Amino acid sequence: MSLHQNSNDFVTISQHENCEVKQNKVNKQYGLFANAPFKAGENIVAFDASKIVDTPNYLTVQLSETQHIHLTPEYLQYVNHSCAPNVLFNTSTMQLESLNDIEAGEELCFFYPATEWRMAQQFVCNCGKPNCVGLVQGAEATPTEVLNKYKLTDFIKSMAAQYKTFLLIF
Numbered sequence: 001m002s003l004h005q006n007s008n009d010f011v012t013i014s015q016h017e018n019c020e021v022k023q024n025k026v027n028k029q030y031g032l033f034a035n036a037p038f039k040a041g042e043n044i045v046a047f048d049a050s051k052i053v054d055t056p057n058y059l060t061v062q063l064s065e066t067q068h069i070h071l072t073p074e075y076l077q078y079v080n081h082s083c084a085p086n087v088l089f090n091t092s093t094m095q096l097e098s099l100n101d102i103e104a105g106e107e108l109c110f111f112y113p114a115t116e117w118r119m120a121q122q123f124v125c126n127c128g129k130p131n132c133v134g135l136v137q138g139a140e141a142t143p144t145e146v147l148n149k150y151k152l153t154d155f156i157k158s159m160a161a162q163y164k165t166f167l168l169i170f
């Protein structure tokens with residue numbers, strides 16, 4: 001695999017259908033980037049479980065109250081969090097789905113509480129978006145009015161319906 005410089009700050013690490021892994025030369029962080037444009041609601045990559053575990057860690061995506069999966073293809077671990085996400089790990093369709101129109105070259109990011117009820121480690125977000133939630137926690141600890149702004153997995157929606165009061169507008 002040849003490494004080539006893709007933009008000033010990023011080096012391409014590996015190329016895949018529809019996306020590529022790049023590393024930021026400054027902070028050494030990896031991310032997954034679209035290498036083709038996508039329309040809102042398109043399936044970008046199908047994913048599956050390489051392993052199912054019963055406790056979450058920083059790499060897992062939550063399927064149910066007792067099931068957390070390690071992702072395959074493995075490069076999907078490089079999809080970072082953003083408070084203005086453009087993709088969702090849809091655990092009903094098992095597709096990484098676009099939430100809005102995405103341009104080739106854009107980084108693919110998801111909103112952690114959209115799939116995670118309780119996270120192994122909360123962290124302070126530095127996404128810099130105007131709507132940044134600051135402290136990123138699982139959906140359980142995320143205010144309902146914040147969750148309501150995001151597309152959530154069916155699992156998180158059902159957990160929220162059971163354990164949180166949603167402000168439904170009809």
Ligand SMILES: [Zn+2]
Binds near residue numbers: 126127128129131133
């Ligand atoms: Zn943020």
